[in-house]
Amino acid sequence: MASARGIEAHGLVREFKNVKAVKGIDLEVAPGEIYGFLGPNGAGKSTTVHMLTTLLPPTAGTARVAGYDVVADGPKVRASIGAALQEAALDPWLTGREHVRLQSSLHGIGRRERKERGDELLERVGLTRAADRKVQTYSGGMKRRLDLALALVHRPTTLFLDEPTTGLDPQSRSALWNEVARLARDEGVTVFLTTQYLEEADVLARRVGIIDLGRIVAEGTPEELKAEIAKPTVEASPEEPSELGAVAAVLEQFGERTQGAPGRVAVRLDGKGDLADVVRALDAAGVGVSNLQLHAASLDDVFLAKTGHRLEGAEDDAAPE
Amino acid sequence: MSHATPWTVARALAWRQMRILFKNPSLFVPPMLFPLMSFTAFAGGLSQMRHVPGFDFEGGYTSFQFVFVLLQSAAFGGVFTGFGIARDFERGFARRLLIASQRRSGLVAGYALAALLRWSMVAVMLTIVALVARMEIGGNGVDIFGLYLLAVVVNMLGVLWAAGIAFRFRSVQAGPLMQTPIFMLLFLAPVYVPLGLLTGWIHAVASVNPFTAFVEAGRGFISGDPYHSAAAFGIALTMAALLLVWALLGLRRAERTAA
Amino acid sequence: MNQQSLPHQIAEIASRSVKRTLRQPGVLIPPLTFPLMLMAVNSSGLRAATDLPGFPTDSFLSFFLPFSFMQGALFAASTAGTDLARDIDTGFLNRLALTPMRGTALLVGQLGGATAMGVVQALVYLGVGLAFGVRFESGVGGVLMLLVLAILIAIGWASIGVWLALRTGSGEAVQSQFPMLFFLLFISSMNMPRDLIEVEWFRAAATLNPVSYMIEGLRSLIIEGWNAQALALALTMTIGLVVLALGLSAVALRERMART
Numbered sequence: 128m129a130s131a132r133g134i135e136a137h138g139l140v141r142e143f144k145n146v147k148a149v150k151g152i153d154l155e156v157a158p159g160e161i162y163g164f165l166g167p168n169g170a171g172k173s174t175t176v177h178m179l180t181t182l183l184p185p186t187a188g189t190a191r192v193a194g195y196d197v198v199a200d201g202p203k204v205r206a207s208i209g210a211a212l213q214e215a216a217l218d219p220w221l222t223g224r225e226h227v228r229l230q231s232s233l234h235g236i237g238r239r240e241r242k243e244r245g246d247e248l249l250e251r252v253g254l255t256r257a258a259d260r261k262v263q264t265y266s267g268g269m270k271r272r273l274d275l276a277l278a279l280v281h282r283p284t285t286l287f288l289d290e291p292t293t294g295l296d297p298q299s300r301s302a303l304w305n306e307v308a309r310l311a312r313d314e315g316v317t318v319f320l321t322t323q324y325l326e327e328a329d330v331l332a333r334r335v336g337i338i339d340l341g342r343i344v345a346e347g348t349p350e351e352l353k354a355e356i357a358k359p360t361v362e363a364s365p366e367e368p369s370e371l372g373a374v375a376a377v378l379e380q381f382g383e384r385t386q387g388a389p390g391r392v393a394v395r396l397d398g399k400g401d402l403a404d405v406v407r408a409l410d411a412a413g414v415g416v417s418n419l420q421l422h423a424a425s426l427d428d429v430f431l432a433k434t435g436h437r438l439e440g441a442e443d444d445a446a447p448e
Numbered sequence: 449m450s451h452a453t454p455w456t457v458a459r460a461l462a463w464r465q466m467r468i469l470f471k472n473p474s475l476f477v478p479p480m481l482f483p484l485m486s487f488t489a490f491a492g493g494l495s496q497m498r499h500v501p502g503f504d505f506e507g508g509y510t511s512f513q514f515v516f517v518l519l520q521s522a523a524f525g526g527v528f529t530g531f532g533i534a535r536d537f538e539r540g541f542a543r544r545l546l547i548a549s550q551r552r553s554g555l556v557a558g559y560a561l562a563a564l565l566r567w568s569m570v571a572v573m574l575t576i577v578a579l580v581a582r583m584e585i586g587g588n589g590v591d592i593f594g595l596y597l598l599a600v601v602v603n604m605l606g607v608l609w610a611a612g613i614a615f616r617f618r619s620v621q622a623g624p625l626m627q628t629p630i631f632m633l634l635f636l637a638p639v640y641v642p643l644g645l646l647t648g649w650i651h652a653v654a655s656v657n658p659f660t661a662f663v664e665a666g667r668g669f670i671s672g673d674p675y676h677s678a679a680a681f682g683i684a685l686t687m688a689a690l691l692l693v694w695a696l697l698g699l700r701r702a703e704r705t706a707a
Numbered sequence: 708m709n710q711q712s713l714p715h716q717i718a719e720i721a722s723r724s725v726k727r728t729l730r731q732p733g734v735l736i737p738p739l740t741f742p743l744m745l746m747a748v749n750s751s752g753l754r755a756a757t758d759l760p761g762f763p764t765d766s767f768l769s770f771f772l773p774f775s776f777m778q779g780a781l782f783a784a785s786t787a788g789t790d791l792a793r794d795i796d797t798g799f800l801n802r803l804a805l806t807p808m809r810g811t812a813l814l815v816g817q818l819g820g821a822t823a824m825g826v827v828q829a830l831v832y833l834g835v836g837l838a839f840g841v842r843f844e845s846g847v848g849g850v851l852m853l854l855v856l857a858i859l860i861a862i863g864w865a866s867i868g869v870w871l872a873l874r875t876g877s878g879e880a881v882q883s884q885f886p887m888l889f890f891l892l893f894i895s896s897m898n899m900p901r902d903l904i905e906v907e908w909f910r911a912a913a914t915l916n917p918v919s920y921m922i923e924g925l926r927s928l929i930i931e932g933w934n935a936q937a938l939a940l941a942l943t944m945t946i947g948l949v950v951l952a953l954g955l956s957a958v959a960l961r962e963r964m965a966r967t
Binding site: 180181182183184197198199201202204205206208209210212213214215216217218220221225229230232233234235261277 | 711715716719723726727730731794797798799801802803804805806807808965966967
Binding site: 474477478481485486489490491494496500501502503631632635636638639640641646647648650 | 737890898903
């Protein structure tokens with residue numbers, strides 16, 4: 128069931144003693160939308176999530192989640208949201224099923240419905256067989272899945288996921304993505320997803336907000352953001368390693384040098400020519416290349432353009448820890 | 449090419465242990481606090497025990513308890529070092545030590561030296577508190593030297609026992625194995641009254657407990673009436689030799705499995 | 708029962724607390740073995756104390772048995788504190804904060820594990836004491852009263868553990884405070900009746916120490932019979948401790964769980 132309202136924040140600020148972790152966030156998430164909140168460690172992502180989930184009162188600004196004010200209507204907000212925060216936050220001595228039971232009981236779900244709902248959720252996240260084992264025996268992926276199940280126990284209309292796939296293997300990550308996408312698509316759940324993984328934001332989110340140093344520096348759909356940058360990257364490998372300098376000299380006529388793989392030259396095209404022009408220039412210079420690739424602009428490029436540095440998770444994208 | 453000797457290794461390791469201690473003053477707290485608490489509770493709370501008929505000790509009850517607590521602190525000071533060794537293995541630092549040390553027997557000496565240095569600070573504190581509490585000292589300089597020398601040997605016994613356990617188990621989970629035998633040896637000795645006033649099973653156990661010899665010799669030193677001191681040192685040094693073998697064999701096992 | 712009523716919430720949190728306490732042998736066994744070891748050693752080692760003029764009993768074991776309950780209570784405090792500190796550390800407290808759970812339910816329910824521990828410990832110490840010849844001057848009723856008082860004392864000290872956890876948020880910090888609590892135990896009438904403590908400052912400290920009254924209340928049931936004053940003082944101190952600690956915990960919880 129789609130919620131009447133999604134998430135709205137106006138001028139949200141959070142200070143801790145002498146540190147302003149969040150310096151004024153404005154955002155709007157439509158009901159049923161998956162919104163990606165992208166930023167490096169320490170950018171203010173988790174602090175923002177804590178404010179929106181009522182765990183932390185804002186120092187200034189306002190926010191409404193599922194139609195309720197996060198300060199004035201805290202209990203109503205909490206009744207409408209589910210959250211899987213950065214830590215898996217599980218008790219190693221309880222079983223998966225006991226966790227579900229505790230969570231549903233605290234949410235006031237009746238005994239009969241509690242059991243049915245528990246069985247349904249455990250099956251949905253693939254933990255039926257492990258349900259009666261203590262959580263300390265679970266893998267990282269299983270813990271994250273249980274975490275998600277617990278967030279869904281009371282059928283929230285809005286879901287907060289704070290770096291839900293950090294540390295997961297590709298298979299577990301993919302399974303979690305599928306479930307999140309299904310929740311938004313089939314059940315109309317609004318999803319606020321924070322992540323360091325560009326691929327995750329790219330794949331899942333309809334819109335992305337990039338946060339750095341406590342402020343949103345860019346916002347839009349991934350395609351809009353990349354188009355704004357509109358700077359694909361050309362990467363070339365010289366036929367002879369000794370010709371690396373010559374290849375670089377040609378490519379740098381078309382844009383700024385950027386980080387490439389070892390032994391390769393990478394340049395971000397800045398409108399002075401396209402791939403065909405690059406090929407002609409290399410021919411004219413008599414420089415041979417064994418490999419020439421064109422990479423479309425990535426969210427990392429967007430991040431770099433907006434903040435002047437790369438997102439830490441960019442290197443980890445292909446191979447999570 | 450390294451020209452390290454066991455002494456070089458020992459010195460380097462002891463330096464590292466002391467640095468950790470000075471950077472983390474909170475590590476001082478348990479080895480300092482428990483002896484002080486015991487001393488306060490026993491000497492302060494149980495001083496009436498000297499009026500028990502047959503309580504045969506020249507000095508006051510404060511010095512009677514001081515000896516026990518001094519030896520207790522020495523023994524447990526050694527055990528705390530064992531925890532440190534186990535932690536080093538758990539965190540992988542021990543592997544670095546094993547690789548870096550040309551003369552690995554120096555590692556045992558290094559931990560022991562650090563234990564002694566740390567305990568000596570506790571001993572100074574304890575002595576000051578006891579003197580402030582007007583502890584009676586009947587012994588002369590030689591006697592008092594004998595007392596502290598005996599405590600040093602007891603400290604070594606604690607280190608060597610705990611080190612042997614730590615080398616074999618390489619985990620702080622073995623803490624109870626390090627502590628419990630020492631605790632039992634300490635408390636199955638004449639803690640509160642002289643041996644002659646113990647009755648029943650505890651008298652029988654205390655009579656064969658080597659720690660009884662140490663406590664009685666120590667009390668003899670402090671009261672100026674040395675009592676079987678040679679026997680006490682003989683037992684202590686024999687145990688030290690055996691426990692040194694125990695610790696070194698444990699180190700050998702650790703070398704084989706931890707590297 | 709209304710699924711969201713306070714008693715229901717307390718029951719759920721308590722149930723979890725009991726389960727995870729009883730599932731940790733490493734938490735259950737030391738509080739049973741250590742006090743019993745000390746009981747054996749001290750009751751034999753200090754037997755001569757019963758020869759002192761004015762010593763209230765000729766069985767030092769009977770005199771010393773209450774100390775085991777006090778030691779057990781400190782273990783309960785350590786467990787309660789460490790468990791809650793772990794919840795804070797792992798974010799489990801946040802998970803609970805996102806439910807309709809009331810703060811009171813958390814505080815009171817968290818003591819469930821300590822209560823379970825207190826019951827098990829009390830039964831074991833009592834059983835061992837009785838097996839080794841301890842006789843209750845207060846009869847069967849006194850045994851029951853001792854159990855009730857011992858469990859209350861465990862709850863009282865567990866409340867202190869909860870407060871320490873909420874204040875520090877760290878299991879290590881909680882553990883590091885415990886030497887101070889042991890100090891309270893040492894500076895009491897645990898080993899000697901207060902009127903037989905010679906050293907004046909020690910006697911004065913023991914007189915001011917609420918632990919002395921808890922021990923004396925338990926002891927009175929064993930060696931004296933029904934001593935209304937001793938029991939009243941023990942209950943007052945214990946209930947006072949629970950009220951104080953839970954009050955402080957409520958303040959600490961409000962600061963820590965800053966939810967709107």
